[in-house]
Amino acid sequence: MKNLFIAIIALVFSPILSAQEDYSPYHEKIEFEKEPKNENLTESDTSSYGIHLIDRTVVDMYYDQERKGGLMEYRTYHKKIKLTTNRSIKQNNKVYFNLNNAVDLVEAKARVIKSDNSIINLNPDDIKEAENFEEYGRFKYFAFEGIELGADIEYIYTIKRNPDYNGNRFLLQGEAERNNVEFILIAPSNLYFDFVSLNGFPEVIRDTNDTTVNFYSAQVDKMSRLESEDYSSYTTSRQGVMYKLDYNGASGSKNLVSYTQAAQNIHVNMHYNVSSADLKSLSSLSKKLKISKMDTEDKLRHMEKFIKSNLNSVDQSGEDLESISKILENKNCNNSGLMKVYVNWIENEGIEYELCLGTERDEFPFEKDFEIYNCLGDYFFYFPEIDKYMVPDYWGYRLGYLPPSYTENYALFMKEVTLGDFTTYMSRVKWVKPSSKDITYTNLDMNVDLGDSFDKTEVSFVKTAAGHEAAIFQASYESLSQEQLKNLEPVFLAFFNDEEKVITQSFENTNPLDVFQKPFVINATLDYPNLVQKAGPKYLVSVGKIIGPQSELYQEKKRELDIELDYNHGYLRDIDVQIPEGYRITNLKDLVFDKSVEIDGEKKMIFTSNYKLEGNTLKISVNEYYDALHLPKSRYDEFKSVINAAADFNKVVLVFEKG
Template sequence: MKKTITCWALLFMAPLLLAQESPFYKNYSWEKIPKFSVQVPDSTSILGLKDKIITEFLYEGDNFLEYFLEHKALWLNSDDRIEEYNKIYLPYSNTSELLISKARVIKPNGQIMELDDSKILTAEDEETQSVYKFFAFEGIEKGSIIEYYYLIKRVPEYSGRRLVFQTYYDKQDVSFDLYSPSNLIFQFKSYNNLPEMVRDTLTENKLHWKMHADKLSGLEKEELSPYNASRAFVVYKLDQNLANNTRDITSYGKVSQNLYNYYYTKIDKKVQKKLNKFLAEAGVKADMEQNKLLRTLESYIKTNVFINESNSMGNELESVLDQKVASSKGLMSLYISLFNTLDIKHEMILTSDRKDLKFDKEFEAHNFLNEFLFYFPKTGKYMAPTDSDSRYGFPPAFLTDTYGLHIKEVAVGDFKSATGKIEYINPVPAEETVDRMIIDVNFNHDDLTKNTVKLDHSMSGYYALYIQPYIPLISEENRDKLLDEFAKRLDENADIKSKKMLNDDPALFGVKPLQFKIDFESEAFVEKAGNRYLFKVGNLIGKQIQMYQENERKLPLENEYTRIYNRTININIPKGYRVANADDINIDHSLLQDGKKVLLFKSSYEMNGSQLTITADEFYKINKISQEFYDDYRSVINGAADFNKVTLVLEPES
């Protein structure tokens, strides 16, 4: 493989030929007779006996390259694990070359079966046409060890890379080594209790950093946990080139300036005229109130501009305006050019999905800069320009409640530039995502096991996000089914008498809640028991989840977004009857932080003559719950499930 070095890459190369030892892989191999030790309970199904990664950056003539080696050994002790690992996939792309690939099976009796080249197979994905290679192991039996390593040569990745070492099973002998020319200084940071990288001062003619852990405990997934973000991993980046005195190579200051120079370019008159035409087609006017303007503009773009990453012309602004087809870069250029045309002050944000990788405000590395957002200081709201499923004010929720790099334009006279600053991306307040139910219930005078129910169900924010903006795309038949579904959630055999949808205009998303009004008759809520009637009032709010936890919680819990549920149930008690157990309605669970309730489920009632009014309020005003407060969270969640089980006893008045 031969790659031409770009001028940008030359900034990080030595202007001199530096003395350097031969690449590490020249002397690398596995032990001819392996000496693995397995001492685990009989119930153990898998154990990592070796997990080693080595990467080396070096110069070869005019090329700057990376050699990456991964060496693993796994003890497999169940049919499920054997099936899971009988194929091992190898990295393979048009920017890399697979140089070495070796694999073998070590049976419980010590017999070693090395795979020949015929067991390294190539396949193609029919949908994506991407090609991949894999080891096809044979002869694995319970108690066998599979061992393999491979080496690839590739275009270097050095601006910020994460290597994850922890998975669901225990590991032994975990290590990572990084070698570089003596002029290239790397920085490292370990996360989630992985040992820190240390410099090996004995290596000559090149730099060497290493990490080793004798043991690394497995980490099981837990419900609603940020599992990937919680696993042990290391992030590394190239920081300095001593040969040409280049420092802070991966700094966010340089990222901010580079992105500003790329996206905030001067628009010529021809393209500006097309931008003005685009705004007219979108129905956008400069004197609109900013919230309405941004909703209108975003809705038009996301319903009229098609994203196609493979379209090379999709990066060019004029092409995007002409063809209504854009890559992510082209889409960013379109938004920014339109904002500037309308003189809308905004900030570009780069961040990462907090459930997968938490943005580290202390360690600057490009692997944290995965997703784009815009922030509008005037309104305090965010927009996700390249996410077609989100809408202004409600960006992908896992990109909020975390840190991000805010890139702001600064001007000194006629000179304009950009500055980057790490700031917190606030979550959307719970008060903007509300699920509200008002339910009126009457009993049939002739047969008290029958009810008429009037359901008024409204939803806003994230609850409405996947319906309200897309109403025009839903056929009449499917709209009917959607309305029916809200009644069927309470009683799958509901006899629906009338139904209507309100605020079903996409322009009202974020302005007014989407509302469903449904009248139906039901025989699902009441059972006769002698001279009493059992009224399953809890079923009127729909089925609620219940959380169980047999083992001690190890990971924090993170919700996607904060939210509120308000439920009011008005019940006209039949004449001649009373509620014998109304106090069963009273449920109260909450969590206080800094003197404020941040989690709550509370149900209560009032009796006014023959009308029983029940309120069941529930809210989650924080997303992140540490293990310490997990039981409090679970009690709130289960409070709704407990209400679900409430059955009122209607007995004759004495």
């Protein structure tokens, strides 16, 4: 998809591509200081990742005569970092060069400036390959030698690559303090760019005195560090900048990057080279699956199950991987071919649909006003007739709801329209609401049998999970081996240590067709050997642990980021404890919790627990839910009280005495 956008945008200004007179690559002007002095700074915070003394990013676009005047880009990074702690040494002992989408590594040099001002220069021959580094693709790296506390490391590297003029983002703030932060974008004099600064980064300014190129820059003398915090959106809170090409002064073309144009391009792509034979093969498949008489929802569920159970998507190119007939024959496709199967099969069945493109909000919130193609990364479908969504390439999800990160976010919705003889997608940006707490829940109905005199520690329960907390299990259950199912027992059964023994277990609603239709149900009886401890004449029962491990927040530093949850969800737990004859519980009040967060007068986050005695049965009820995804950092203490109430309940130990 991205390549299609690039090709079409290239057509907009390719007729005017020409040589730049006296073009001089900017990276050739970036040099190490000839007689550097080690910066004698101190940093007492042992969590520091060091201090960036120089942090410069340069994007230099130019017309490349070796590529027939095509637009290319040099991207240069210049960093100088003070190593203040052992952690900063570990973090910076290697410098990785990201070569994904790179044509060439043009230059790379690095050095160590020790505390006594002696210098260790790294040899370019020391650059090593790091194929598929942590599954992120192609990288090269320098490994520093001779680094020590107090040393400065400095490096400059430049890569040549295809330009990201249809939209890009640089995040320039991180966990280390940064000084002399500079962002520069240089473009030929006929190409004008738009910018958006993020989270307090200064406005990017064009230097109007330079008429040979369009020179844009922004600088920060000192940028504070930003550390990740639990229950936050760290990536989207960092300072940085977005940009895109907006105007070609030579051709007069404006608004070169738009969602309207993207939608039209995508429609062409979805129907490119789709033949009558392809549509016939889809009709034959429908007949084989006997879906013609099903209602729309059942039809879609069976179509989705077939595709996700039978087609293998690979990251390769090739005609057979994009031909619908060949895909159905060989069961192999690439992402483009996969989408063509979905779209054309849905159309062939006469189902009304909207094809959507969005982003994961915790990584790149959708930009509804600043239209860039970075926001068009994740496909999904919306079906108006049944008001449900489908994610085509997310194997763990099925028709119904979207992965949480796609929601609480905008997305581009594209609907097919015909105007005369012309058929295309008409697009609009819409808000995608998150699912409510009633959709995603995990409920427990438990019975604790302690025997006649604490000689048993059996817990029988029914665990009912639905929504996002059940989808992956239901989608994958039938494909798992017995060994894999065994390994998942701690997740399924809420173990609180490694010593539980499964006495009986059974599972219900384990078909992919049950996802978002029926809850995933587990019936089990476990022996918890460490549930009871004897302390003299008393017995101590760790009843809180049987609900499973709980998160807890004990952050001592001032909260810096707003609170964000992945999805709305809830938990109901009913626990019956059978009290052995002749015993009583002396600390029942420890079971009582009542913490909540109100928004506009309504309780949106709560943890409450209480109890009652019915004969020899102690009945404990626990209600916990989160029905809001965001809170300002000013309300962190309230949020923390709810989270920690669950963790504190988890620590409750009931004391049994004779009486």
